[in-house]
Amino acid sequence: MDLSELLNILALQHIPNLGDNTAKKLLRHFGTAEAIFKEKKHNLLKINGIGEARLQGFHNSDHFKAAENELKFIEKNNIGYSYFQDQDYPEKLKHCFDGPILLFKKGNIDLHQKKIISIVGTRRISSHGTAFCEELIEELSPLDPVIVSGFAYGVDITAQKAAVKHRLQTVGCLAHGLNQIYPKVHKRYMPQVEENGGFFTDFWSTDNFDRNNFLKRNRIIAGLSEATIVIESAEKGGSLVTADIANSYNRKVFAVPGRPGDLHSKGCNNLIKSQNAHVLTSAADLIYILNWEIEKTSAVVQKQLFVELEPDEETIVEFLREQGKAQLDTIALNCNFPTYKTASLLLNIELKGVLRPLPGKLFEVI
Template structure:
């Protein structure tokens, strides 16, 4: 009788419900699945809830290893999930999962996007066009000065400056951007609560106040050596172009440049004096076909659609009070603008939608990009600048 009573009470207890964010964090804790496995499962099944409800065999069919699929199916460490959320919120942070509307589109398109982003600061910066400025930790005074001025000029042009908050070039680029409270994102190789290097504690506070701190690592994660090469794919994934200012032959900045090329980003290198240690890496990039950069104007020559940030009067991530004047359009341009609407569409889909010749579409796209009405994104996709959407 007592046993039956206990049995009935037990089965009347309500089941614990988890929100989607809990499932995202659980995926990052499941041993063996990895970032690529999470991305494949999510893309295949369409939602994080579906990933957790899927049979092991289904997860395996999407490229998840058998042990990792079993780990997802048997996951039970919800107390650790709760602890990660509590620690993040305790330091003033937020967590943005892959299916959150605020998750940056550019980063979502890379092969291995972080399942979750731990952030602290202004999330509006994730919507801005951005350029990464990276380089040597032991940079020369000349290199640091150049990075500072470049960061300041990019901010003046309304672009967000992304870097890794390391000593040397990274820190100088952030400082230049912050000079007039410009928009800057620091991508960390630690948790939000672990400041590395310690010398940049004050810089990190200023970035959190005026910009954004971002990491894929949960609170408590220290500066482990393997974190930084993985961090570099996020730096390049967030931006339209990467500028390398001084880099030795084995510099981590060269990893960022390689990842940028793989992700379809433009790579720029600042030439250095022959024979200097910090010149070997950048000069090799130039030999391999990187764009030579001597001033911020070189970025706009290579990526003319970024000039719209300057034309719109935006600065420091703040909205402009001046509306963009819509230029006169040809019939083909009007038709293309109407076909895009508020969507981002790649070249092949536009061809199919408009039934144009590829040469005509290429010409009209170029005209509209140069006029500042269209923005070209990764994957040869295009969208209308928000001020011009009908």
């Protein structure tokens, strides 16, 4: 689309009373956002579901001023975008009634003819949940699935790091504009994610950072994929909202069962008990329910025994094998590397699946 129509779509998106579903009705009826703004009010009101309240402030010039500023941000930062009627708009999201009219993106995302799954769960993932998530993605890697998540703490980042490790595409759905990242500590993973997939959001650079944004972005996580997997979840939480949305879209939902008394398994156990999720105990469950085809010889991937490390990376790994857990400064001092170089090396080794970060800024070999 040309920049003039993009400006009009942004202005339409800025109107607070419309929402994505109503905006889609208008766009399908009148063809373009420019035509909508040129249409007389009484003709707009003829559209089913369009009332006076939704058109309040419709022709306010502030919508175009805001749109012009956002368009400058998009152009300056080389932000990609997909319009809901365009060919490159995610196919599965097209079938969601509340999918965004405009989806902003960064990276190298290619969802064409791909198997896509979303993996969500608690931000306080256990060692058992971490191991299950990593093993699941390893077993699924021969099918080359796209791993979608929210780039948050816990299950999200565990799944996305595992995807990078196995050279799978991974997509982080953000609850804010592409001018920032949350949590900030995950900024170090952004280059690898963008190289192996990227980021989606429907929020502007000017949108306030708000808790409700996370609930809103969950519809994109659920809508992009054919199945949503909940690894661990407390009795209440955003991952359960994502599972509910996925069910409303008539997508498959899977939950990893846990011990009855485990707080982080309550949400998953309740999903299974209420028949709102399939039981997931291994990749085989997912493959069977989704009717994915896989060669018998590659159904389970053998764990990698030998990982190719650079000499400096090998130095750090050998130190950690002897030392056990150690902090970044300690590693840098004992291995005779500058701190900035040590941090970069640790990230590379982590993404190769050889070590993992621990609370207290500690690292250990897996």
